[in-house]
Amino acid sequence: MQPFKFPENFRLGTATAALQIEGGDRNNNWYRWSELGKIQDGSHSVVACDHWERVEEDIALMKQLNCQVYRMGLEWSRIEPQQGVYDKDALAHYRREIELLLEADIQPLVTLHHFSHPLWMEDAGAWTNPEVLNWFENFTRVVVEELGDLVAEWTTINEPNVYLTMGYILGTWPPGVENDKPAYFKGASHMIAGHINAYKLIHRMRQKMGFQDTKVGVANHLRIFDPKDNGPLSRFSSWLHGHLFQEVFLEGMSLGRIRFPLKKHPSIKPGKYLDFLGVNYYSRDIIKGKLNPNTLFGELSVKEGAAVNDLGWEIYPEGIYRICEKYYRRYQVPIYITENGTCDSADAFRAKYTYDHLAELHRAIEAGIDIQRYYHWTLMDNFEWVEGVSARFGLIAVDFETQERTIRRSGLFFADICRNGGVKAAAIKTYLSGE
Numbered sequence: 001m002q003p004f005k006f007p008e009n010f011r012l013g014t015a016t017a018a019l020q021i022e023g024g025d026r027n028n029n030w031y032r033w034s035e036l037g038k039i040q041d042g043s044h045s046v047v048a049c050d051h052w053e054r055v056e057e058d059i060a061l062m063k064q065l066n067c068q069v070y071r072m073g074l075e076w077s078r079i080e081p082q083q084g085v086y087d088k089d090a091l092a093h094y095r096r097e098i099e100l101l102l103e104a105d106i107q108p109l110v111t112l113h114h115f116s117h118p119l120w121m122e123d124a125g126a127w128t129n130p131e132v133l134n135w136f137e138n139f140t141r142v143v144v145e146e147l148g149d150l151v152a153e154w155t156t157i158n159e160p161n162v163y164l165t166m167g168y169i170l171g172t173w174p175p176g177v178e179n180d181k182p183a184y185f186k187g188a189s190h191m192i193a194g195h196i197n198a199y200k201l202i203h204r205m206r207q208k209m210g211f212q213d214t215k216v217g218v219a220n221h222l223r224i225f226d227p228k229d230n231g232p233l234s235r236f237s238s239w240l241h242g243h244l245f246q247e248v249f250l251e252g253m254s255l256g257r258i259r260f261p262l263k264k265h266p267s268i269k270p271g272k273y274l275d276f277l278g279v280n281y282y283s284r285d286i287i288k289g290k291l292n293p294n295t296l297f298g299e300l301s302v303k304e305g306a307a308v309n310d311l312g313w314e315i316y317p318e319g320i321y322r323i324c325e326k327y328y329r330r331y332q333v334p335i336y337i338t339e340n341g342t343c344d345s346a347d348a349f350r351a352k353y354t355y356d357h358l359a360e361l362h363r364a365i366e367a368g369i370d371i372q373r374y375y376h377w378t379l380m381d382n383f384e385w386v387e388g389v390s391a392r393f394g395l396i397a398v399d400f401e402t403q404e405r406t407i408r409r410s411g412l413f414f415a416d417i418c419r420n421g422g423v424k425a426a427a428i429k430t431y432l433s434g435e
């Protein structure tokens, strides 16, 4: 293991999502899902990390980690609890949180939609209802009016592919619909159009406010799909998984290009709708071809003998290099790693995981790829959707009984990396020797 240093414009920090940390809100799709007893470990989104009441404490922890940037989410159901009714107190709360971040010299990247939204929207079909374009635009307008003077960098939508796959194909997330391909494709078109509208609106509004530094993108969940063998069916299925799970979203949201089988939407026009490419990278799937169209002609597995995390996801650092290289070549915009991290409740391999992925990013930068941000997923253990609070991704451990936070050893390692803008030999010795 070698030390390395990132260039000056590379900034490090952590990422979170509102629903996963805030607690307290009873007006969203995940509250209902928790009430229905759908969370595997019996935990509840209404508890989470109680961050809503602990903003100062958590920003102080980010300071201890030496974070320079922070990706955070806004909870739509708090801001617009009923359709067209906006909660001034909720907006003021977020304004205060962002002011505190800026005072702490931590630059925010704000996400507008990260898997959760108000019940009025869920009951009306959420992203499958064409009206969602008006809802999302109105919500974006209100938020930017309130926070646009403080926030230059925005993520419109987090992982549209994961949201639609889990909610409308696998049915393990709200609204719990199984194998509804038309809903998946309709939702995809609306999310693409919603992003493009929000992209243009945020730019327009901040320009009118006199700002030239606006940056807007999507946090894309990008995986590697590798064929298990060289046979045509395995290769075709790998391509098909990549196409339907990520390419249709990337091409639509970045360039307004509608790829088969999505249908043309009147408000999607070709253009350039990204100022950075947001990459959420975790793992890869190995695909064996199968003559079964219901599984997209393939069966997913984990590479034989590979190291995996607590959720069984392959740990494959080279994948982050491959993703950055492929998509930088295609889109030619700076890359923000909007999420990267691992589920490791014993904190046995998180430090090594972080080192290996950062080393791949360093290698990519040396090869000429413009990567400017790294947001580690995640600041602290939190409500990991249907897995509940037992899946632990945090640099900081949370005791969910007492809400006590304790920085893990991997968190101390990350703090060292943030302080030095890279990995020092001494940090390798302290945190990675013996791994």
Ligand code: IFM
Residues within 6 Å of the ligand: 017, 020, 159, 280, 339, 377, 384, 385, 393
């Ligand atoms: O916790 C999630 C996050 O909300 C979206 N990206 C993947 C993370 C880990 O599963």
